[in-house]
Amino acid sequence: MNAVTDQRDFAGEGMYREHILDHYKHPRNFGEWKTCSVSHKELNPVCGDQLSFQLNMDEKGVVKDVRFSGQGCAISIASASLLSDEIKGKTIDQINALSRDTVQELLGVTLGPSRLKCAMLSLDTVKNACQIYQKYHAGGKKHGGH
Amino acid sequence: MKTRASASSNGSRTRNLFPILSRKMRGHPLVYLDNGATTQKPSSVLSAMDSFYKKSYANVHRGIHTLSEEATVAYEHAHENVADFIGASSLREIVFTRGTTDSFNMLSRMLTQTFSRGDEIIVSQAEHHSNLVPWQQLAQQKGLKLSFIPYDSRTGELHWEKLEKMISKKTKVVSLTHVSNVLGFISPLKKISKLVHDHNALLSVDAAQSVARLPINVKKMGVDFLSFSGHKMYGPTASGVLYGREDLFSSLEPAYYGGDMVREVTLNKSTWNDLPWKFEPGTPPIVEGIGLGAAVDFLRAYPLEDIFSHEKKIMAHAMNGLSSLGNITIYGPSSPEQRAGVLAFNVKHVHAHDLSSLLNEDGVAIRAGHHCAMPLMTALNIPASARASFAVYTEKSDIDALVEGVRKAQTIFK
Numbered sequence: 001m002n003a004v005t006d007q008r009d010f011a012g013e014g015m016y017r018e019h020i021l022d023h024y025k026h027p028r029n030f031g032e033w034k035t036c037s038v039s040h041k042e043l044n045p046v047c048g049d050q051l052s053f054q055l056n057m058d059e060k061g062v063v064k065d066v067r068f069s070g071q072g073c074a075i076s077i078a079s080a081s082l083l084s085d086e087i088k089g090k091t092i093d094q095i096n097a098l099s100r101d102t103v104q105e106l107l108g109v110t111l112g113p114s115r116l117k118c119a120m121l122s123l124d125t126v127k128n129a130c131q132i133y134q135k136y137h138a139g140g141k142k143h144g145g146h
Numbered sequence: 147m148k149t150r151a152s153a154s155s156n157g158s159r160t161r162n163l164f165p166i167l168s169r170k171m172r173g174h175p176l177v178y179l180d181n182g183a184t185t186q187k188p189s190s191v192l193s194a195m196d197s198f199y200k201k202s203y204a205n206v207h208r209g210i211h212t213l214s215e216e217a218t219v220a221y222e223h224a225h226e227n228v229a230d231f232i233g234a235s236s237l238r239e240i241v242f243t244r245g246t247t248d249s250f251n252m253l254s255r256m257l258t259q260t261f262s263r264g265d266e267i268i269v270s271q272a273e274h275h276s277n278l279v280p281w282q283q284l285a286q287q288k289g290l291k292l293s294f295i296p297y298d299s300r301t302g303e304l305h306w307e308k309l310e311k312m313i314s315k316k317t318k319v320v321s322l323t324h325v326s327n328v329l330g331f332i333s334p335l336k337k338i339s340k341l342v343h344d345h346n347a348l349l350s351v352d353a354a355q356s357v358a359r360l361p362i363n364v365k366k367m368g369v370d371f372l373s374f375s376g377h378k379m380y381g382p383t384a385s386g387v388l389y390g391r392e393d394l395f396s397s398l399e400p401a402y403y404g405g406d407m408v409r410e411v412t413l414n415k416s417t418w419n420d421l422p423w424k425f426e427p428g429t430p431p432i433v434e435g436i437g438l439g440a441a442v443d444f445l446r447a448y449p450l451e452d453i454f455s456h457e458k459k460i461m462a463h464a465m466n467g468l469s470s471l472g473n474i475t476i477y478g479p480s481s482p483e484q485r486a487g488v489l490a491f492n493v494k495h496v497h498a499h500d501l502s503s504l505l506n507e508d509g510v511a512i513r514a515g516h517h518c519a520m521p522l523m524t525a526l527n528i529p530a531s532a533r534a535s536f537a538v539y540t541e542k543s544d545i546d547a548l549v550e551g552v553r554k555a556q557t558i559f560k
Contacts, residue, residue: 015503016558047499048516048529071529073497074559118499 015109016074023078028085031067038136040129041070044121046114049073051080053125055087057133063087063095068125073118075111080122082106092130098123160448161539163188174509177544182327182355182488182535183513184377187441191381194440195433206432207406207423221432224439225422228387231442232372233363238392238421242435245386246354247276249373250321252425253350253388254280255401257319263289266316270295270304271525272326275518277352277373281321291316297525302478303331310341317347321371324356328517328533329478330461330488332360339368348394354378358537359457359487361450364389376434380538381441385434388425395421404428448538457487457536460545464489464534467549471556477526490517490533493552496559498532504558505551512548 036054043050049072056065066084087095103119161167164186169176204213206221225237243249267281271294285292298305320342324333342349350371358379364372376385404427409417418424462482468474473494498514513533516523
């Protein structure tokens with residue numbers, strides 16, 4: 001297909017399906033804890049939206065529970081909400097294996113390049129939070145056996 | 147283009163001069179309302195560049211051959227054309243740059259070479275990053291003071307009266323936007339110019355949003371430096387202008403060095419070429435400059451007074467249409483009379499990105515984000531906004547499509 005006339009069918013109105021709007025209006029695991037294992041905030045420089053994730057990890061490095069907060073569009077908030085459920089019970093390695101495809105599968109839509117940035121903000125934030133957690137605990141007793 | 151057209155009565159005829167506007171978006175006519183980011187190009191600009199490449203292309207100011215001579219004449223003529231368009235004395239006051247950002251980087255470097263520690267630069271809280279970050283960085287490097295005229299939430303403009311209290315003998319330059327790229331207000335430049343010059347400071351103006359919307363005459367407005375981009379005035383990307391008063395340009399040292407900007411070079415010393423070439427090092431954007439000249443010709447066919455009043459009618463139609471929907475916040479002055487072509491707004495419960503995605507489905511292109519003015523977004527206490535911005539080819543039906551799309555988005559996010 002000619003790149004100029006190619007109007008690929010990236011989800012438009014179909015992007016705003018019922019479950020995406022539901023996660024946007026009623027985000028799961030939304031809020032802030034006073035203390036947690038690790039907390040991290042990321043900014044989408046394109047639009048100024050920001051998301052903050054807090055993770056509580058157990059001794060084996062598994063995500064026990066999660067909270068997120070911030071402001072953003074329906075795609076970024078719904079992605080964060082869906083992802084917050086998805087990562088519960090997962091190890092850091094399992095979280096690192098999550099990809100943009102995972103996020104689009106959770107949302108149930110294929111996104112164009114600009115909206116993909118909105119969707120990926122939550123996964124980037126979670127992965128970076130995990131990296132910070134690992135760095136902080138590197139060589140510590142929790143990861144001593146690995 | 148010698149015939150004068152009317153932007154207000156010939157809306158659809160104007161549209162036909164822009165090939166891209168005949169493109170269909172998912173079956174809808176393209177409604178292009180992102181002109182504050184960049185305007186589309188008329189056939190006359192495209193063909194001027196194409197025919198220059200095909201018939202007269204060579205480097206300028208170098209070869210003693212026909213092509214180089216033709217290219218030099220055309221490139222210099224484009225400077226003269228721009229000089230005439232903004233009321234400059236001659237091409238000696240017109241430096242071609244790659245755009246507004248390049249103009250500000252160059253100007254801030256040239257000016258701050260003459261400043262001393264503790265000297266002050268005044269900008270505003272509403273500046274585009276291009277008229278903030280260069281000054282901010284140089285101020286930090288050179289120990290200069292950077293002050294800001296604050297945003298005034300009562301008027302949707304700046305606290306103009308505060309400038310009078312801020313300005314002092316330490317103030318060396320005041321650099322302000324002519325038309326805000328978010329709030330759409332028009333700065334009272336004549337008044338500001340008097341105040342600035344009474345304090346022996348210089349006035350630099352960002353005309354990126356105004357040059358294709360309002361009549362500009364640098365001498366009548368009392369502006370010392372003026373920066374703008376070609377691509378926001380129907381010309382090509384990588385073209386732009388830094389205007390400077392000749393006496394100031396004569397005394398300033400260049401910020402960038404290389405070929406063509408020199409008169410004589412020895413291994414240890416160089417002297418500079420005449421104005422404006424001493425500020426245009428290297429092979430300049432020749433064809434882009436030719437395209438910019440053609441864009442000026444295009445704009446001459448539409449008196450700027452007509453474009454201004456056309457865009458004001460469009461603005462009034464848009465402000466009325468959006469307000470009638472309810473739950474809409476419009477940023478900037480509440481009267482369309484005080485605005486020029488830029489309309490930023492937010493829809494309650496609908497993030498600007500989502501709005502833009504939904505409008506895009508109906509072929510309506512608007513901007514969503516911080517509009518390269520993050521400090522202003524902070525002052526407005528919003529992360530982002532939607533922005534519709536108009537041009538000579540914008541019609542009332544374009545606005546109707548926008549309003550209908552916003553209404554649809556409100557239904558989806560209800």
